Amino acid sequence: MKIVAFDPRRHHRAGFACGHDGLDEYLRRYASQSLRNHLARVYVAEDGDARVLGYYTLSAASLGHDEFPEPMARRLPKYPVPAVLIGRMASDRQARESGLRIGSRLLIHALKQAIRAADTIGVQCVIVDSKPEAVAFYRRFGFIPLTEDGLKLYLPIATVKTLDHQHETVEPA
Ligand SMILES: CC(C)(COP(=O)(O)OP(=O)(O)OC[C@H]1O[C@@H](n2cnc3c(N)ncnc32)[C@H](O)[C@@H]1OP(=O)(O)O)[C@@H](O)C(=O)NCCC(=O)NCCS
Numbered sequence: 001m002k003i004v005a006f007d008p009r010r011h012h013r014a015g016f017a018c019g020h021d022g023l024d025e026y027l028r029r030y031a032s033q034s035l036r037n038h039l040a041r042v043y044v045a046e047d048g049d050a051r052v053l054g055y056y057t058l059s060a061a062s063l064g065h066d067e068f069p070e071p072m073a074r075r076l077p078k079y080p081v082p083a084v085l086i087g088r089m090a091s092d093r094q095a096r097e098s099g100l101r102i103g104s105r106l107l108i109h110a111l112k113q114a115i116r117a118a119d120t121i122g123v124q125c126v127i128v129d130s131k132p133e134a135v136a137f138y139r140r141f142g143f144i145p146l147t148e149d150g151l152k153l154y155l156p157i158a159t160v161k162t163l164d165h166q167h168e169t170v171e172p173a
Helices: 021-038 103-119 131-140 156-168
Strands: 003-006 042-044 054-062 080-090 125-129 152-156
Touching: 003 103, 021 042, 021 054, 021 080, 042 103, 054 103, 054 125, 080 103, 103 125, 103 156, 125 156, 131 152, 152 156
Parallel strands: 080 125
Antiparallel strands: 003 042, 042 054, 054 080, 125 152
16 A cells, blocks of 8 residues: 555546545545645555545645634734644545554654645644544544534644654554
């Protein structure tokens, strides 16, 4: 399995099924449009036949000062803070059973891309819009809920860099 930039002409995704129709449909119908319109970068985990086993999207985003929990907010300026957004992430349900740890590897890849972006432009944190049933997955990696429903989570880039430095690769807790 390899993680590469999504190539709509090369990657087979018709059979992709993660358990969420919206996430499947996005990959089939809208991912290439997002690329064309510069709304997201899309990365896929592919097998040897260019079949998509998982994917995630990455975009620039910003977070309002009042979206941070109080102790964190006190250390931040009162204007929007730059962030990298993991907008979507999914692994194929059948492929999950292979034990390839597709989701973890995609997330580690995404965090490394965020570090790369942060070397070039200001990035204060990585944020993620989660489905309710995936919140626990992100929390394993240290993501902290921003909202009461817990569906928007963040990880300070300083923490991501520490993890990367300590372990050379970011591993789940
Ligand atoms: C969430 C998702 C991306 C995780 O991918 P995955 O391929 O199952 O992840 P991994 O195989 O790397 O799992 C790593 C660990 O996290 C655990 N895990 C996986 N999904 C989890 C979830 N939803 N909640 C809590 N833990 C989860 C696994 O059991 C595994 O545990 P282990 O280390 O004890 O073995 C995948 O389940 C998925 O596509 N779900 C449907 C779509 C979705 O909810 N996407 C996320 C929000 S946009």
